[in-house]
Amino acid sequence: xxxxxxxxxxxxxxxxxxxxxxxxxxxxxxxxxxxxxxxxxxxxxxxxxxxxxxxxxxxxxxxxxxxxxxxxxxxxxxxxxxxxxxxxxxxxxxxxxxxxxxxxxxxxxxxxxxxxxxxxxxxxxxxxxxxxxxxxxxxxxxxxxxxxxxxxxxxxxxxxxxxxxxxxxxxxxxxxxxxxxxxxxxxxxxxxxxxxxxxxxxxxxxxxxxxxxxxxxxxxxxxxxxxxxxxxxxxxxxxxxxxxxxxxxxxxxxxx
Amino acid sequence: xxxxxxxxxxxxxxxxxxxxxxxxxxxxxxxxxxxxxxxxxxxxxxxxxxxxxxxxxxxxxxxxxxxxxxxxxxxxxxxxxxxxxxxxxxxxxxxxxxxxxxxxxxxxxxxxxxxxxxxxxxxxxxxxxxxxxxxxxxxxxxxxxxxxxxxxxxxxxxxxxxxxxxxxxxxxxxxxxxxxxxxxxxxxxxxxxxxxxxxxxxxxxxxxxxxxxxxxxxxxxxxxxxxxxxxxxxxxxxxxxxxxxxxxxxxxxxxx
Numbered sequence: 001x002x003x004x005x006x007x008x009x010x011x012x013x014x015x016x017x018x019x020x021x022x023x024x025x026x027x028x029x030x031x032x033x034x035x036x037x038x039x040x041x042x043x044x045x046x047x048x049x050x051x052x053x054x055x056x057x058x059x060x061x062x063x064x065x066x067x068x069x070x071x072x073x074x075x076x077x078x079x080x081x082x083x084x085x086x087x088x089x090x091x092x093x094x095x096x097x098x099x100x101x102x103x104x105x106x107x108x109x110x111x112x113x114x115x116x117x118x119x120x121x122x123x124x125x126x127x128x129x130x131x132x133x134x135x136x137x138x139x140x141x142x143x144x145x146x147x148x149x150x151x152x153x154x155x156x157x158x159x160x161x162x163x164x165x166x167x168x169x170x171x172x173x174x175x176x177x178x179x180x181x182x183x184x185x186x187x188x189x190x191x192x193x194x195x196x197x198x199x200x201x202x203x204x205x206x207x208x209x210x211x212x213x214x215x216x217x218x219x220x221x222x223x224x225x226x227x228x229x230x231x232x233x234x235x236x237x238x239x240x241x242x243x244x245x246x247x248x249x250x251x252x253x254x255x256x
Numbered sequence: 257x258x259x260x261x262x263x264x265x266x267x268x269x270x271x272x273x274x275x276x277x278x279x280x281x282x283x284x285x286x287x288x289x290x291x292x293x294x295x296x297x298x299x300x301x302x303x304x305x306x307x308x309x310x311x312x313x314x315x316x317x318x319x320x321x322x323x324x325x326x327x328x329x330x331x332x333x334x335x336x337x338x339x340x341x342x343x344x345x346x347x348x349x350x351x352x353x354x355x356x357x358x359x360x361x362x363x364x365x366x367x368x369x370x371x372x373x374x375x376x377x378x379x380x381x382x383x384x385x386x387x388x389x390x391x392x393x394x395x396x397x398x399x400x401x402x403x404x405x406x407x408x409x410x411x412x413x414x415x416x417x418x419x420x421x422x423x424x425x426x427x428x429x430x431x432x433x434x435x436x437x438x439x440x441x442x443x444x445x446x447x448x449x450x451x452x453x454x455x456x457x458x459x460x461x462x463x464x465x466x467x468x469x470x471x472x473x474x475x476x477x478x479x480x481x482x483x484x485x486x487x488x489x490x491x492x493x494x495x496x497x498x499x500x501x502x503x504x505x506x507x508x509x510x511x512x
C-alpha cells in the first residue's frame with residue numbers, strides 16, 4: 001500500500017528544540033508525511049563534517065502516522081546520511097533543512113551545517129532545499145517564513161531540481177512584507193578579525209572565534225547579500241560539485 | 257628587514273604526527289620559510305567545520321629561524337583561520353595542506369578537512385593547494401609524493417592561481433613511476449550503505465559510519481578517479497564559491 005502523500009525529510013543544524021525547525025515541520029506536515037532526523041543539540045558551523053572516529057547514537061522521540069522524529073548526537077550531515085541509509089523505509093521525495101536561525105548567504109554556505117544537510121540529499125538525487133532566516137536569536141519569529149517555505153517546497157515537489165543542484169533560500173528580517181523572491185548568486189564576502197584571545201579562569205590562554213563580516217570587492221554587486229539588504233527573499237542555486245570546469249585549460253598551462 | 261624567501265603555511269587534517277605532513281614540511285622547507293599550524297590529533301572528515309561553541313587552544317612546539325610549529329585542538333579550518341588572523345606576522349605566499357593519508361578525489365572534497373584548509377587560504381586570495389596520497393595507511397610511503405609536491409608548489413609560487421580557485425592534487429598509490437599529471441574534474445561518485453548498526457558493551461545500540469564507494473553514472477567518464485586508476489597524478493581546479501551560475505534562469509522559471 002503506497003502512501004501517495006509526499007515523504008519529506010527534515011533536518012537542521014541548530015538542534016530540534018529551535019523555533020526554526022518547528023516552523024519548517026509545521027509547514028511540511030501540511031504537505032506530506034514528515035520524517036525528522038535532527039541533532040539533539042546545536043551543530044552550527046559543522047559544514048559537511050561527518051563522524052567516523054566515534055559511533056553515532058539515535059533516539060526515537062515520536063513515531064505516529066505520518067510523523068516520525070529521531071534525535072542524534074551526530075553532525076547535520078550524519079543525520080541525513082543516517083536517515084537515508086538506515087532509518088527511513090524509502091527515500092524521501094524532498095530533503096528540507098532549517099529554518100536556520102541566522103543567514104547563510106554567500107560564503108557562509110561553506111561553513112553551514114544547514115547546507116551540509118542538503119548536500120547529502122543532492123548527492124542522492126533528491127531535490128533538497130535549505131532555509132535560513134536572517135535573525136540569529138533563539139526567539140526569532142520564524143513563523144514569518146512559513147508562507148515562503150510553503151511556496152518553495154510546493155514548487156520543488158511539483159517540478160524537481162536539476163541534477164547536482166540544491167537551493168539555498170535566505171529570508172530577510174524585516175517588519176514590512178517581503179518584497180519578493182530573487183534568484184541570485186552567493187556574495188564573496190568573508191569573515192575577518194575573527195578570534196578573541198583571552199585568559200581562562202585557571203590562567204590558560206585561549207582563542208575564541210568571532211567575526212566581522214566584510215564584503216569583498218569582487219565586482220559582484222547583485223548578490224544574495226545585496227537583495228537581502230533590499231528586503232527580498234533570495235534563492236541561490238548551489239552546486240554540490242566544486243570543480244572549476246572553466247579553469248582546466250588555464251591550470252594545465254600553468255602546471256604542465 | 258623583509259625576508260625574501262617565500263612564506264609557506266602548512267596544515268593538514270590527519271594531525272601533526274603523520275608522515276604526510278612531515279613530507280610536505282620537508283619539501284616546503286627547501287623552498288621557503290615554513291609556518292605550521294596543525295591539529296594535534298586527527299580531524300579527518302571535518303570538512304570546513306569551525307569551532308565557536310568552545311575556545312581553541314594552541315601549543316607552540318617549535319620556533320626557530322624560518323620554521324615555526326603550532327598545534328591546536330581545533331578543526332583544520334580553525335588552524336588556518338588562526339594562522340592567518342592571529343599567529344603569523346604576515347600573510348603567507350601560499351597555503352599547503354596534506355599530504356593527506358587517503359584520496360580526496362571527487363565527492364570526498366565535500367568532507368575533506370584537507371580541502372577545508374585550502375578553502376580558507378583561497379578566501380583570503382592566497383594561492384592554496386591540497387595534496388592527498390591514495391593510501392590510507394599511517395605507514396603510507398608519502399616520500400614518493402615529494403617530487404610532485406615540489407613541482408606543483410614551485411609553479412604555483414611562480415605563477416599564482418586564479419581568484420577563488422584552489423588545487424586539489426591527488427597522487428595514486430602504485431609501484432611504478434607516475435605516468436604524468438592530468439588536470440581534470442571531480443568524479444560524481446558517492447558513498448553508499450554507509451553505517452554499521454551495532455551494540456556496545458553496555459547493551460546500547462549505535463551506528464558507525466563506514467562506506468562503499470559507488471561511481472554515479474553521470475556521463476563523466478574522464479574524472480580524477482579515472483586518471484588515478486590509470487596511474488596519473490590528478491589536479492582538480494576547485495572553486496570555493498558553489499553558486500550554480502548557469503542555473504539562475506532555470507530556477508527562476510521554476511520558482512517565480
